[in-house]
Amino acid sequence: MEEAMELLSREARELSLGSQVERVAAPVSPLRFLRDFVMPGKPCIVTGGIQHWSALRKWSNDYLRAALGDQQVSVHFTPDGRADSIVDETLMFVSAHVQSMPFAQALEAVLGKRSSSNVAYLQQQNDCLRTEYSRLIDDVEADIPWATQALGSLPEAVNLWIGNENSVTSFHKDHYENLYAVVAGEKHFTLLPPVDVHRLYIRDYPAASYAQQEDERKLVMRSDRPRRMVPWASVDPECRHQDKHKFPRYFSSGGGEPFHCTVGAGEILYLPSMWFHHVTQRPDSGGRTIAINFWYDMAFDIRYAYFNFLESCVNKKTKNTTIE
Amino acid sequence: MEEAMELLSREARELSLGSQVERVAAPVSPLRFLRDFVMPGKPCIVTGGIQHWSALRKWSNDYLRAALGDQQVSVHFTPDGRADSIVDETLMFVSAHVQSMPFAQALEAVLGKRSSSNVAYLQQQNDCLRTEYSRLIDDVEADIPWATQALGSLPEAVNLWIGNENSVTSFHKDHYENLYAVVAGEKHFTLLPPVDVHRLYIRDYPAASYAQQEDERKLVMRSDRPRRMVPWASVDPECRHQDKHKFPRYFSSGGGEPFHCTVGAGEILYLPSMWFHHVTQRPDSGGRTIAINFWYDMAFDIRYAYFNFLESCVNKKTKNTTIE
Numbered sequence: 001m002e003e004a005m006e007l008l009s010r011e012a013r014e015l016s017l018g019s020q021v022e023r024v025a026a027p028v029s030p031l032r033f034l035r036d037f038v039m040p041g042k043p044c045i046v047t048g049g050i051q052h053w054s055a056l057r058k059w060s061n062d063y064l065r066a067a068l069g070d071q072q073v074s075v076h077f078t079p080d081g082r083a084d085s086i087v088d089e090t091l092m093f094v095s096a097h098v099q100s101m102p103f104a105q106a107l108e109a110v111l112g113k114r115s116s117s118n119v120a121y122l123q124q125q126n127d128c129l130r131t132e133y134s135r136l137i138d139d140v141e142a143d144i145p146w147a148t149q150a151l152g153s154l155p156e157a158v159n160l161w162i163g164n165e166n167s168v169t170s171f172h173k174d175h176y177e178n179l180y181a182v183v184a185g186e187k188h189f190t191l192l193p194p195v196d197v198h199r200l201y202i203r204d205y206p207a208a209s210y211a212q213q214e215d216e217r218k219l220v221m222r223s224d225r226p227r228r229m230v231p232w233a234s235v236d237p238e239c240r241h242q243d244k245h246k247f248p249r250y251f252s253s254g255g256g257e258p259f260h261c262t263v264g265a266g267e268i269l270y271l272p273s274m275w276f277h278h279v280t281q282r283p284d285s286g287g288r289t290i291a292i293n294f295w296y297d298m299a300f301d302i303r304y305a306y307f308n309f310l311e312s313c314v315n316k317k318t319k320n321t322t323i324e
Numbered sequence: 325m326e327e328a329m330e331l332l333s334r335e336a337r338e339l340s341l342g343s344q345v346e347r348v349a350a351p352v353s354p355l356r357f358l359r360d361f362v363m364p365g366k367p368c369i370v371t372g373g374i375q376h377w378s379a380l381r382k383w384s385n386d387y388l389r390a391a392l393g394d395q396q397v398s399v400h401f402t403p404d405g406r407a408d409s410i411v412d413e414t415l416m417f418v419s420a421h422v423q424s425m426p427f428a429q430a431l432e433a434v435l436g437k438r439s440s441s442n443v444a445y446l447q448q449q450n451d452c453l454r455t456e457y458s459r460l461i462d463d464v465e466a467d468i469p470w471a472t473q474a475l476g477s478l479p480e481a482v483n484l485w486i487g488n489e490n491s492v493t494s495f496h497k498d499h500y501e502n503l504y505a506v507v508a509g510e511k512h513f514t515l516l517p518p519v520d521v522h523r524l525y526i527r528d529y530p531a532a533s534y535a536q537q538e539d540e541r542k543l544v545m546r547s548d549r550p551r552r553m554v555p556w557a558s559v560d561p562e563c564r565h566q567d568k569h570k571f572p573r574y575f576s577s578g579g580g581e582p583f584h585c586t587v588g589a590g591e592i593l594y595l596p597s598m599w600f601h602h603v604t605q606r607p608d609s610g611g612r613t614i615a616i617n618f619w620y621d622m623a624f625d626i627r628y629a630y631f632n633f634l635e636s637c638v639n640k641k642t643k644n645t646t647i648e
Contacts, residue, residue, distance in 0.1 A: 004633055008632070012626050016623070017626070035474070035475070038363070039625065041626050195629065303630070309328055310633065313637070
């Protein structure tokens with residue numbers, strides 16, 4: 001079975017995915033986007049994809065403060081920038097402490113990162129651009145027109161992300177077609193296709209969340225009540241050297257290498273549904289990385305059914321072997 | 325593993341394939357065709373798809389004789405209409421006896437079927453419309469325009485088929501996207517999606533061909549020399565009742581039923597690449613079934629890699645169990 005999984009991973013790369021994320025220049029025709037990227041489930045970066053957005057020129061910190069000022073926004077706080085990730089010492093899946101506060105104060109938490117003990121990330125994956133940040137909506141487009149035409153529907157959710165270099169998003173997948181546009185700074189993606197699910201050692205971890213103790217800034221980790229388990233990738237691609245031997249299918253696969261790409265301001269990453277992604281970022285001279293992602297409904301078709309079949313093979317294998 | 329395969333088969337149907345072949349009216353937009361049918365690998369019948377072809381009105385037997393007359397064409401002869409199929413008694417994979425003859429004589433072999441001991445099928449899957457039958461080319465379109473736009477290339481091959489009700493095509497799959505247009509009579513398709521490969525009990529059979537003995541009309545079966553094995557579906561959906569117990573995953577699957585559809589004159593079946601199909605036909609009042617199929621290059625992408633993975637699981641299973 002191991003051999004068949006490695007062959008699948010290799011064939012997917014050799015036949016259509018290649019080993020790098022292709023860059024294509026905007027405009028992209030809907031037919032080409034659908035045929036060459038969505039259908040094969042192949043990521044690409046569309047250069048110049050959002051150059052026409054006024055956000056690219058307007059969104060200084062002063063402009064954002066003036067536009068949003070007292071608007072309440074959701075801020076995700078963590079001690080180390082790692083939300084929704086496995087904390088090594090406890091082997092728990094830990095979510096951020098989410099707090100609502102006026103935008104001006106939230107932005108300071110991102111910019112004043114060095115003086116603060118906690119890392120702030122302005123984000124909420126609930127269509128927040130069109131709710132909390134609706135005052136900014138005229139500075140961007142409501143959708144990515146060629147993607148909307150190709151996929152046959154408007155975005156299901158549009159999310160804004162403002163953070164700094166301390167925020168890291170751990171390996172996970174989403175059940176959406178994702179158009180990820182960077183407005184300021186840059187994002188670094190480490191990607192694995194769905195056929196590489198066996199490389200990530202997905203296991204059930206007990207869920208926990210960070211909480212703020214009264215009158216204290218320090219965050220503490222608390223197990224969720226009632227207890228619940230979350231299946232999550234065990235692999236952290238930046239993990240300390242001594243952990244690598246635990247995850248040979250990721251770190252010494254000899255094939256099945258992850259895809260790496262950097263998405264700069266003005267560019268859009270097409271991240272196909274079900275691709276695993278790990279994200280880090282670098283801020284612009286204003287100290288922020290700003291991105292907007294468009295989630296479009298994915299097709300739950302034969303590829304999804306095939307993925308479930310593969311995952312059941314991986315799980316069966318995992319249950320029959322000791323991994324560590 | 326059996327359970328996982330059945331789940332895959334069920335999920336593919338529940339999520340996107342349904343249980344029937346959808347009919348859509350021409351014209352079909354290239355984007356819709358690509359998104360709703362090619363991407364999920366879902367067959368459809370396009371009604372009115374070739375109503376504008378003059379072939380539909382012109383192709384009487386007299387017209388065809390006048391147009392083609394002495395043109396040499398390839399005719400496939402079999403004793404019972406079954407070419408490229410498993411002959412029960414011998415468990416061999418037997419190909420037709422192929423003979424080249426003037427069209428007028430070939431057409432008589434199809435029409436005079438009852439007085440002949442052998443079944444004749446005018447066909448050659450080598451782009452024969454544009455070679456042997458090029459005199460007819462102005463009566464049809466050179467491609468299916470919306471398919472060409474969607475798939476991003478012209479057809480790789482265009483084949484003409486003229487036969488009668490005795491010709492049957494056994495379960496097989498092609499590595500092409502297939503647009504199958506019926507000009508006269510009707511075609512009956514029995515279809516299984518690629519995820520149902522385990523239902524067809526694909527096994528290696530020794531190859532043979534029919535040959536004509538000198539001065540005799542009777543065809544005899546001869547093993548190919550050098551010997552070669554051909555992997556082929558064991559299931560004949562019309563098999564005699566006593567054979568059904570051999571193939572429970574086809575005949576008593578309780579789910580994973582085959583798709584049945586009839587394609588009439590003027591209609592086009594979109595048969596997605598890698599779908600297994602078994603075909604019978606009924607002639608028009610002129611005694612012929614006439615069809616033209618357009619083979620477009622398929623995308624060898626992640627779906628193809630997934631299929632290979634599934635097939636390796638099926639083969640592993642098959643090797644470990646006795647099926648009969």
